[in-house]
Amino acid sequence: MHVQIQVNTDHNIHGGEKLAAYVKAELTSSLSRFEQWLTRVEVHLSVDAAGRAEDKRCVIEARPAGAQPVAVTHHAGSVDEAYSGAAQKMEKVLDTKYSRAHDHKGGDTIRHMQPAIDSD
Numbered sequence: 001m002h003v004q005i006q007v008n009t010d011h012n013i014h015g016g017e018k019l020a021a022y023v024k025a026e027l028t029s030s031l032s033r034f035e036q037w038l039t040r041v042e043v044h045l046s047v048d049a050a051g052r053a054e055d056k057r058c059v060i061e062a063r064p065a066g067a068q069p070v071a072v073t074h075h076a077g078s079v080d081e082a083y084s085g086a087a088q089k090m091e092k093v094l095d096t097k098y099s100r101a102h103d104h105k106g107g108d109t110i111r112h113m114q115p116a117i118d119s120d
Contacts, residue, residue: 031091057075
């Protein structure tokens with residue numbers, strides 16, 4: 001994947017380079033079908049200071065070439081869950097934006113189907 005992936009964490013998130021390598025590998029795999037449109041993906045992992053059970057937050061921002069950035073956010077009880085939730089949301093957003101626009105829901109339209117032959 002030729003998309004630049006940047007992982008940012010606040011001082012409350014532990015994992016460092018190992019976490020960043022994991023996130024980069026996962027995103028490279030899960031977003032590979034969108035690489036022709038994306039130039040950069042930024043991941044921001046942080047802890048909200050609100051004291052809630054779901055205080056881990058992951059924001060993923062994808063930057064398509066020549067278009068406005070797309071961002072999703074997911075809150076969860078762990079960093080892994082926050083990242084996974086945000087990654088799934090980003091896949092859905094990009095799928096809606098790009099795959100369906102070019103794939104037309106994966107099938108031929110009625111205009112391209114062979115006419116049915118009556119067997120009376």
